[in-house]
Amino acid sequence: MKNMSAGQVALLVALGAMLILTGVWGFSVWGAGAGVEMDKHGWIALGLGAFFSLLVGCGLMALMFFSSRSGHDDVADPFRRRDSEDR
Structure with a gap:
């Protein structure tokens, strides 16, 4: 925590406040x-x-997996080395 900048501390405080507010809101809605x-x-x-x-989520994850394995995503990532350049 000694090496954290002011921006990082502010971000942690904001995220912690959002977490607490969300918990309070959830508890009040649960009781209502x-x-x-x-x-x-x-x-x-x-x-x-x-x-x-669940069906849509699993379907999209399967499409992402098979797309990655078949090489369709290689064109979209210009920073990844291609097999022909490695040799």
């Missing part, structure tokens, strides 16, 4: 919905939303 019951349609919507979010 204590008496609310969710019916069957709400549970179905929650389940479908979670399922499709």
